[in-house]
Amino acid sequence: MRTLIIEDQRELAEEIKSYLQKENFHCTLAHSYKEATEKLAGGSFDFILIDLGLPDGNGMDLLKEAKKTQESALYIIITARGEVQDKVEGLLSGADDYLAKPFSLLEMKARMQAILRRKSGWNETAIAFGGFTMDTQKREVAHNGNVIELTKKEFDLLYFLLIHKNKVINRFQLAEHIWGEYFEDDHQSNFIDVHVKNVRKKLGSFAPVDWLETVRGVGYRIQLL
Numbered sequence: 001m002r003t004l005i006i007e008d009q010r011e012l013a014e015e016i017k018s019y020l021q022k023e024n025f026h027c028t029l030a031h032s033y034k035e036a037t038e039k040l041a042g043g044s045f046d047f048i049l050i051d052l053g054l055p056d057g058n059g060m061d062l063l064k065e066a067k068k069t070q071e072s073a074l075y076i077i078i079t080a081r082g083e084v085q086d087k088v089e090g091l092l093s094g095a096d097d098y099l100a101k102p103f104s105l106l107e108m109k110a111r112m113q114a115i116l117r118r119k120s121g122w123n124e125t126a127i128a129f130g131g132f133t134m135d136t137q138k139r140e141v142a143h144n145g146n147v148i149e150l151t152k153k154e155f156d157l158l159y160f161l162l163i164h165k166n167k168v169i170n171r172f173q174l175a176e177h178i179w180g181e182y183f184e185d186d187h188q189s190n191f192i193d194v195h196v197k198n199v200r201k202k203l204g205s206f207a208p209v210d211w212l213e214t215v216r217g218v219g220y221r222i223q224l225l
Contacts, residue, residue: 003047006036019105026180033057052079120163131207143206161222170219
């Protein structure tokens with residue numbers, strides 16, 4: 001998951017980045033309003049964490065600006081402000097959650113995971129799909145209790161497609177959001193095809209995986225009711 005951390009306290013920003021990267025997030029830092037707008041213009045993000053008290057602008061204004069171009073991103077406001085009005089304004093402006101400093105990094109991760117589950121329509125850590133079960137905490141996929149051996153990237157790819165179920169995700173989006181880089185040509189994008197093929201093969205040995213569709217010339221889609 002690509003995550004933009006907008007926080008002017010550099011030590012805290014690095015602490016958040018270090019923690020999230022260990023949890024399989026790809027993090028980008030911005031320490032000012034100006035730097036954040038540049039990062040927002042340069043790529044798409046799954047999560048955007050915004051500090052309201054930026055040195056060169058108001059984080060609430062930045063949130064409203066970001067929502068115009070990063071519509072599918074999930075937003076959490078992180079700030080020292082604890083007033084109810086700030087929280088209400090942030091949520092009304094499109095934030096998905098609010099964390100007042102100081103906060104636990106463990107709580108932050110739990111809130112991010114809860115937002116993902118809520119946005120995906122799943123409220124539990126165990127996701128059932130196509131006869132399989134994914135445990136997002138243990139990072140395991142199983143069929144009738146049999147755990148299927150997936151690599152880290154195979155699991156991340158499957159999870160990303162699942163949280164965007166019924167939507168077509170192109171190869172470049174998969175590369176950017178899972179590998180943290182953008183593949184610029186078809187030769188490099190074949191790397192994605194190999195991983196999808198491996199996922200199909202591993203899961204397909206247990207049950208049909210016709211719900212994992214190839215959209216010719218575009219990318220992939222998990223089609224579920």
